[in-house]
Amino acid sequence: MSEIPALHALFGGTFDPIHYGHLRPVEALARQVGLQQVTLLPNNLPPHRPQPAASAAQRVAMVKLAIADRPLFRLDERELQRATPSWTVETLAELRLERGDRQPLAFIIGQDSLLSLHTWHRWQDLLSLCHLLVCQRPGYATKMESAELQQWLDAHLTDDTTLLHRQPAGLIFLADTPLVPVSATEIRQRRRRGESLDDLLPPAVTAFIDREGLYSE
Structure with a gap:
């Protein structure tokens, strides 16, 4: 019997800009679950939020700078090559076709996204x-908004990380990740005030933002 492929995790976002609130919880999640690689999927046209301030090329450049010394991460630009909204389910269906039925796949989301997943x-x-791997987010509820949604969540929850590696899909894992309260709003506010971003972003990303004059308005 052939060996089951390694669990592959994906993490989408606008990354406008990418910051420690993205990177550090996912690094902690990787240690907890035993992930060898996480693929970052920058959105082109995010359907649920305002459009990015930085261009697609600028956001890709920032992601590349942020992960240059972080071998856990790789970049996949497929969503940026679409002119349509970035529907996660369509990207996952595409990846499932590429990887086959046996490949364990996981999509990483924040607690805020779990609560609004419906x-x-x-x-x-x-x-x-x-699978869904859920990172804690500061200030968000821990229960779904209805009994029906909570029942759906409870039916798929697991605390056994080995199952995530053995099954191709179907489980939800609530990760005990650090709460890193960084937001793009805070980054913009600090930029406008001329304050340091060193505790929010990798230095190479800060330098890029300075060179490009991003987020100052």
């Missing part, structure tokens, strides 16, 4: 394509 495009198809 508003996502074809959200009920997600667990047929992947």
